[in-house]
Amino acid sequence: MAKSSVSTTNACKLCRPLGACLAFRGIEGSMVLLHGSQGCSTYMRRYISGHFREPVDIASSALSETQAVYGGAENLKQGIRNVVAKYAPAVLGVATTCLAETIGDDVGMAIAELLEEDPEMRAIEIIPVSTPSYSGGYMDGFRDSCVAILEKMASAEQSRADQGSGRIGRLNLFPGFLSPADIRYLKLVMAGFGLESMIVPDISETLDAGIGPVFSRIPAGGASVKDIRLAGSATASIELGLLNPAGQSAALLLERSLGVPARRLPIPMGIRYSDLLFEAICSVTGTPLPEKYQQERGRLVDAMVDAHKYLFGKRAVVYGEPDFVAALTCFLADVGVQPVVCASGGDGPEFRKTLEVLTRDLDETPEILVETDFSDIRFHSRAAAADLLIGSSKGNHIARDLDIPLVRLGYPIHDRIGGQRILHVGYAGALNLLDILTNTLIAKEQEHLGYGYSYM
Numbered sequence: 001m002a003k004s005s006v007s008t009t010n011a012c013k014l015c016r017p018l019g020a021c022l023a024f025r026g027i028e029g030s031m032v033l034l035h036g037s038q039g040c041s042t043y044m045r046r047y048i049s050g051h052f053r054e055p056v057d058i059a060s061s062a063l064s065e066t067q068a069v070y071g072g073a074e075n076l077k078q079g080i081r082n083v084v085a086k087y088a089p090a091v092l093g094v095a096t097t098c099l100a101e102t103i104g105d106d107v108g109m110a111i112a113e114l115l116e117e118d119p120e121m122r123a124i125e126i127i128p129v130s131t132p133s134y135s136g137g138y139m140d141g142f143r144d145s146c147v148a149i150l151e152k153m154a155s156a157e158q159s160r161a162d163q164g165s166g167r168i169g170r171l172n173l174f175p176g177f178l179s180p181a182d183i184r185y186l187k188l189v190m191a192g193f194g195l196e197s198m199i200v201p202d203i204s205e206t207l208d209a210g211i212g213p214v215f216s217r218i219p220a221g222g223a224s225v226k227d228i229r230l231a232g233s234a235t236a237s238i239e240l241g242l243l244n245p246a247g248q249s250a251a252l253l254l255e256r257s258l259g260v261p262a263r264r265l266p267i268p269m270g271i272r273y274s275d276l277l278f279e280a281i282c283s284v285t286g287t288p289l290p291e292k293y294q295q296e297r298g299r300l301v302d303a304m305v306d307a308h309k310y311l312f313g314k315r316a317v318v319y320g321e322p323d324f325v326a327a328l329t330c331f332l333a334d335v336g337v338q339p340v341v342c343a344s345g346g347d348g349p350e351f352r353k354t355l356e357v358l359t360r361d362l363d364e365t366p367e368i369l370v371e372t373d374f375s376d377i378r379f380h381s382r383a384a385a386a387d388l389l390i391g392s393s394k395g396n397h398i399a400r401d402l403d404i405p406l407v408r409l410g411y412p413i414h415d416r417i418g419g420q421r422i423l424h425v426g427y428a429g430a431l432n433l434l435d436i437l438t439n440t441l442i443a444k445e446q447e448h449l450g451y452g453y454s455y456m
Helices: 016-024 038-052 065-070 073-087 098-103 107-117 119-123 138-153 156-163 180-192 225-229 250-258 270-285 291-311 322-335 349-358 374-383 393-402 426-449
Strands: 030-035 091-096 125-129 170-174 196-199 236-240 262-265 315-319 338-343 367-369 388-391 406-408
Touching: 016 030, 016 038, 016 091, 016 138, 030 038, 030 073, 065 098, 073 091, 073 107, 073 119, 091 107, 091 138, 107 119, 107 125, 125 138, 138 225, 138 250, 170 180, 170 250, 180 196, 180 270, 180 291, 180 426, 236 250, 236 270, 250 262, 262 270, 270 291, 270 322, 270 426, 291 322, 291 426, 315 322, 315 374, 315 393, 322 338, 322 349, 322 426, 338 374, 349 367, 367 374, 374 393, 388 393, 388 426, 393 406, 406 426
Parallel strands: 030 091, 091 125, 170 196, 170 236, 236 262, 315 338, 315 388, 338 367, 388 406
Antiparallel strands: none
16 A cells, blocks of 8 residues: 655654663762753653653753764763762763764763863763664663663673572563563562562553652652662573564573673563463473463453454554554454554564564454654554554544544553553563453444434
8 A cells, every 4th residue: 555645744752862861860869960952851751741741851962963963972971970969879871862973072072071170970871772763663772771771780790699598489581561460460470470570661660659748759669779789690681672673681690791681571461462472481480370360361361251242353553662553453353443544653673574474363464654754644544444542642632633532552652641550561560451442442433323322
């Protein structure tokens, strides 16, 4: 089917430095400085606080026209000094923006010069990461930041020192960018198996905090520096998300550099992908599935039977980051919904191949869109006669135009509250998604028939 436009209109992806800001937010005592213009940090703060409803500070080196010509190294060094003086972070992520990358600033050299000029700065873990917005999306910046954090902080010496005390019982978990509710659920799963776990990044508290008696410039929570340094002593690493390149995999980094076995799994949405997660943990620990999760799975299967008559044959459009779209597509196929359009602003042959495998037994092959925009998604959604859309708030104008409901999942959700509390993963998350999806379709059907209530 032909594209509906020849230029990109509202791309289906977000800014690469945004991912770095989200990743470093999951490290205890961490702060982020964006090397670029001041408007970039304002944009990031808006996009993060609008979804999580939390105050978020992001520093900037505040480059202007002068630095764009002569270089911004001095601005960067002064910016780092200012952040350290005001926030006293244990970890400082320094992420680049389009401007810094375009003018070719050597961030690593500037940081090295700063450490020579101010030796006390060496007490802080300053971690640079290259995140030009003109290349990739926010999940690229997120994964690159996770790799940079592990490269800087997980040492071979620490690994060898801790192996003598026994590696069994410690697990590294790299969940990717999930909701704080998802991270809390995964923590409970690890504890339920009796595992000591290191989760990077851990935004379960830093981006969904309660109101305490005292305001802190850097919120409590996040993966501790101590635990990250112990990453090399783990039994294994489990990473959620299969479609990122090997160079963006924190689990594969630890396997190559420190010998920690890596298991990479899809995001555990729905029953099939959740089974893979629990099977992997059972295999690593050598223990059977706890009764609690057997019961969760049973409730999910029962609910799938209950909901089948409302869901079977419905036609859905799914959009977002590649791993998110693949996991949701698997969930939809499991519950009887026909994915008719699967769209992402990302790219990669693995994305298309994964979707083709997931949908090969369905009655209809979905339209798979890569490096796409919302103009194109609208065009294909209309042509496919979709019953609903599933994705972020950015698809709301398509839903209004086509008069079909939008199930808001993923990131960002700016026009509703509670996006940070949506549980997507595991059997409990699949049950939650099933209820949301089914009730959305029932409500739309009741609205179409002209009454607001009946026995269904």
